[in-house]
Amino acid sequence: MRFPIIFLATILISSCSTERDDQTLKPDIIEVLNDDENTENPDSFIDDIKFIDLKTDDTFYGEISKMKIYDDKIYILDENVRVGLYVYDLSGDLVYEYRNKGQAPNQYLQLSDFIVNEDESVELLDSYLQKIFTINKKGEHIDTKKMSFPASDFIKHEGHYFFHTNNLEVSKGEEPIGLLVKSNLSLTEIENIIPLDTARGEFILNQRGENFFYWKGNAYFMDIFSNKAISLTPSKPNLEFDFGKKSFPTDFFGKNDFPEQGLYLNHIFSNELAWNLTGFYGFEDLLFFKFALGMNEYFSFYDQSNNAIARNMRQSWESNNLCFSFFSLPVATYEDNLVFAINANQVSQLKENGCSELEGLDVDENNILMLMKMK
Template identity: 25%
Template structure:
């Protein structure tokens, strides 16, 4: 009896010391069932914001967008600066990458807004550095884990490794201070060199106790609690539109021509996954030219599935890749020159068909700036489920 107890105790110790193996919940989705639809079926309005920065300090390549309270935060991937905008697009502050010394950063691998502070992860300097919204230095922490994205809380820091095998072959590492306390979601064999800059980092769901991360080169979504502790994953089963791991690896290493994606109407990965009030939104690009908008309820049951949208709200062209989200909106970004060109092409028809649409007032107020190579944000307000 004593031997049995000792053996059982040893098994418990061993199992507690191992990382848990995750089995994703499978969500079936047939993209071939998507239908063309009107924009008004899932959205109830459009808002436009012009990000008005100066030529003397331009925003060359805006990448990550964070909407927080009455602010919009944007990082420039070229000049490695953080822009702080008001909710109507006016520059309030630019936090510049200034050097390699204390209280400085030189590279933005990812950034997060937490407790009214901007936290920046700089892998070259191996630290996380924090500023307030006015650009005043707050603190910095040493961080030598070469993660690409991070989520910071008072209890933990959760890292996405972007298929980097440097810490045990897991894509998510959870740390408490300097100690690793959890590793989750094994990196799939053959994808260890597959890296992708993620435009949407860890996304907090302000309607539920969860944080969401869309895993690149997959159909998987990882869920964490608001402290950053791993909960579970879901994975979409795209049937004939999906790509298995073997084919994905061949596409990545060049032994399979990418033309097959278009020829067979395949979907390489999930492009985005955003939380809204009592629902989720997922976006898939199928065959390289078919854009699928999918809404799901809180239990991940598909409630609406559209490919390509006809804008019956104001007639403007919808640039079909959603870049980020707010609590209420899908957000797209478009170069202001392209935006103005789109409007001019559609002006006569749009003015007659949608005379009261807000787009006309937006163009009138900003026409002198739109031809100056700036960025326009297009916010589609999502309808709440009935």
């Protein structure tokens, strides 16, 4: 699934801040808990399962923090161990690696996200230095942009950047930077789309997931403490996830003032509130996502054509396919495939289950990708 992205070379100048009127379109409602039934068989959604082994003998990344597959290339961000970008082709061969950590000009310190542009250049977000580094399709540095605020995630949509600030309260003059921020590509015009939740503060500051996602030609932002995915196109409606009596209260942090995060979590768990919506991946009329009810994590498929939800606790999904397992959240999409990263122990478990597709693959700790093709 490809989405055209516009790239412009820009010159950085000072920022300004404006406010946008609240979206007034009626949201599209997705009833997640509309009955008490669980769906235990995903075979109505999954057509086939294949595997790719990434050849990591010469160059080994420490972990897959984020992944994108674009134009038949696999882009892997390792933000914690070897801190760099690793690019493979679909045969699993390394195309290039970009590692340039340091404190010299045009070096990064803490990468947290990246964008692949239409020309195969890559923009890397340094959440600590508040910079965007751009490299060309050969992995050579070509540009650096300075931001006026910190952000952990970003996306490009309709010729603009959108940044998730993780609710960090940082001011530019007297104008606070919001939770979701829009800017032009030169970072000179800043617009707050969602304000900071000052009552929430830094609660679960570093909870990570795919906050931005594409579906049906649009882009959305999902905050883990909201029941809405905000449309990044103002003329298109938001998505609202209805969990009935389990819906996370919109005024939760305003009404609850616990002295520590553990007490907030205890309250969420004991009341089995629906929260932590993330991991969104869209396919035609199908939308995959995860959520939690208290401490239990659920994986879900929403079929818009039938207005139907199939959901179950992650470990409870069962399939007739011997290669199927939901070990963890997907890390990317490729065409009609959900892409997962599985480790050596998980590979061994699938082999024990009878998955012949894994025979002959060269397995190390985290080099195997599992591709689930959606029907």
